[in-house]
Amino acid sequence: MIKIAKKFIRWKLKIFAKAYLSRVKPLVIVIAGTTNRYWIKEAILQSLNNKKLSARGNKKNFNAEIGLPLSILGLQPNNEKSKLTRWIKILGKALAIAVFAKNKTKYLVLEMAIDRPHDMKYLLSIVRPQIVVLTSITLIYPENFSSLDLIAKEYSKLISSLPKTGKAILNADDERIILLKESAASEVITYGINNQKADYLAKDIIKVADGQEFKIQTPEMEIRTLKIKRFGLHHICASLVEQIILEKII
Amino acid sequence: MDARANGRRRAWQRVKSMFQRTQNINLSPIKTIELLASKIPDVISLAQGIPSFDTPEIVKRAAIKALNRGVVAKYSLAYGLYELREAIEQKLAEDGMYYDFEKEIIAIAGSIEGITASLISIIEPEKNEVIIFSPDYTSYSEAIKVAGGKPVFVNLTEPAYSQRDDWKIDFNDLKAKINSRTAAIMFSNPNNPTGAIFTKDDLLKIAELAAGANALLISDEVYKDFLYAEIGKEKMFSLAQIPELRKKVIRIFSFSKAYSMAGWRIGFLHSDEENINEILKVHDSLVTCAPVIAQHAAMAALDFGGEEIIKFVNEFKNRREIMLNYLSELSDFFECQSPLGSYYVFPKIKFKPKHKIVLDVLTQRQIDSPSWQVALDLLYGAKVAVVPGQAFGPAGENHIRLSFGRSRKDIEQGMARIIKYLKQ
Numbered sequence: 001m002i003k004i005a006k007k008f009i010r011w012k013l014k015i016f017a018k019a020y021l022s023r024v025k026p027l028v029i030v031i032a033g034t035t036n037r038y039w040i041k042e043a044i045l046q047s048l049n050n051k052k053l054s055a056r057g058n059k060k061n062f063n064a065e066i067g068l069p070l071s072i073l074g075l076q077p078n079n080e081k082s083k084l085t086r087w088i089k090i091l092g093k094a095l096a097i098a099v100f101a102k103n104k105t106k107y108l109v110l111e112m113a114i115d116r117p118h119d120m121k122y123l124l125s126i127v128r129p130q131i132v133v134l135t136s137i138t139l140i141y142p143e144n145f146s147s148l149d150l151i152a153k154e155y156s157k158l159i160s161s162l163p164k165t166g167k168a169i170l171n172a173d174d175e176r177i178i179l180l181k182e183s184a185a186s187e188v189i190t191y192g193i194n195n196q197k198a199d200y201l202a203k204d205i206i207k208v209a210d211g212q213e214f215k216i217q218t219p220e221m222e223i224r225t226l227k228i229k230r231f232g233l234h235h236i237c238a239s240l241v242e243q244i245i246l247e248k249i250i
Numbered sequence: 251m252d253a254r255a256n257g258r259r260r261a262w263q264r265v266k267s268m269f270q271r272t273q274n275i276n277l278s279p280i281k282t283i284e285l286l287a288s289k290i291p292d293v294i295s296l297a298q299g300i301p302s303f304d305t306p307e308i309v310k311r312a313a314i315k316a317l318n319r320g321v322v323a324k325y326s327l328a329y330g331l332y333e334l335r336e337a338i339e340q341k342l343a344e345d346g347m348y349y350d351f352e353k354e355i356i357a358i359a360g361s362i363e364g365i366t367a368s369l370i371s372i373i374e375p376e377k378n379e380v381i382i383f384s385p386d387y388t389s390y391s392e393a394i395k396v397a398g399g400k401p402v403f404v405n406l407t408e409p410a411y412s413q414r415d416d417w418k419i420d421f422n423d424l425k426a427k428i429n430s431r432t433a434a435i436m437f438s439n440p441n442n443p444t445g446a447i448f449t450k451d452d453l454l455k456i457a458e459l460a461a462g463a464n465a466l467l468i469s470d471e472v473y474k475d476f477l478y479a480e481i482g483k484e485k486m487f488s489l490a491q492i493p494e495l496r497k498k499v500i501r502i503f504s505f506s507k508a509y510s511m512a513g514w515r516i517g518f519l520h521s522d523e524e525n526i527n528e529i530l531k532v533h534d535s536l537v538t539c540a541p542v543i544a545q546h547a548a549m550a551a552l553d554f555g556g557e558e559i560i561k562f563v564n565e566f567k568n569r570r571e572i573m574l575n576y577l578s579e580l581s582d583f584f585e586c587q588s589p590l591g592s593y594y595v596f597p598k599i600k601f602k603p604k605h606k607i608v609l610d611v612l613t614q615r616q617i618d619s620p621s622w623q624v625a626l627d628l629l630y631g632a633k634v635a636v637v638p639g640q641a642f643g644p645a646g647e648n649h650i651r652l653s654f655g656r657s658r659k660d661i662e663q664g665m666a667r668i669i670k671y672l673k674q
Contacts, residue, residue, distance in 0.1 A: 035332065038340055061553050140333070143319050210493035232350030
């Protein structure tokens, strides 16, 4: 009974999310990969909001089969104790948003997560992005994926789903991800810290008291210095992707 | 026979000489009280420092899911699961603390493991003193001794109960005791057992004094979510929010209290990469990694446990009022202020117990302690377990600690028993 209810909810949410997307037509940026999705999403959203562009992204970890359509619709589960009441209310709201929501959101920045083979196919049946950012491939669900190459295979579906006018933004430091270039019909832009061939390359990274300073080398060989108030190389990567979005997408 | 007895004595002396280091380390007095209480039928404990709630369902479900996925049988990295640390970094950023999840955060087996690992990594033969406040968490002094250090108490100043006041740091005492041998200043904030919250100014003053002695700061913030007064509407200030202090501050957090997960033994600590590199070595030697199933549960707690914390805080706020109402009926026996944080009341004792109780399990110091005698009097006379204030250092003497983390029923029945017993 629970399984049937879950399937029904999943199906309904998918329909409502698709209806919303086809009516509102936001530019969809998907961030996928097994790590660092959150900070890249946040950096992109921050940039879009700074430019006063209407943008929103996933709340919490709503990034898979149920969470992704909820994020597209801008919903999250409420506090109702009864699961039945909770989902009836959510489906009611989802329907209202799908049919009546005003065309406000210009950019949807969505984390997309997979935890078993064929998840990607299902997620792509809900939303086809125009931009894909791939972060890294690490073995996060060993019970479902026997190798990293199988995870890469799932992500290749995402890259090959991009339209010719789309863009694949790939982490050049991850060897499996850079191989996915071959799956892309769209333009590919790479970023990285270690791979000198990256289009957007971060170098001369210095940790300072309140963050990190580094230089970005762009495809035009322009070098500029940036400072971020965050620690860790993953924030440098987020910053590189942010620059790509600012310069090549918006 | 004499030869055999002498032989046994010599063997015992040899064994004793093997445990020199642990001779001065004591079991927590809270455990002693709980052990004594466990032997009394129908006893009510207001001593236990754990919340009465069970772990939230969503957290339990996440642990069961991880168990069924077959991902909890192996070690994680010593740092902890990648995904958990990513979630921790996000949570810290919400509170204005920016730490790299890859190199600056460690998942720990409960706060005391993180504290002990930190102390072991920083205590040196020539820099072995650790300043702790009194009253403060009872296990600090023992953890310092385990790490080969020497606890140095700095008293908190008792509030004037007639005014709206709180326990405050005695900076003259702190200045007098900090020196080149001071390895660290360690404190809980909000304070256990007084519930006091140190102000930003006071915390910055501590940091300044520590910097002068090249000492680190260990900030134990396990009760940071339990704030009750106006101050609670804002988030609590932490020294870990100051970027310039990140090399000087080791901040500890545990899921035990905030998410009712005491038995899961899970928490985290964070600091600058340089400090973490050293603490990690000790953490790895002590526990290899935090329990992996608990790490999965902690991830769910961070993602979905926010609403549960709000429920807990609201309930504790009500329980605090209930306990304070009962205490107001005991104004001839105790005086106290309303705690701003944590879930303890720390009333001052104004009476002498009816009997002197001597037990084999107690040290002479405990037998002579007024707070122990009151705690034992209430335990055997009213059948209510409370913690003697002496357990929290010298300035805790003449107080008892009552927990309103216990259930309403326990609080109501326990306090009613105390009133009935004392007013007999």
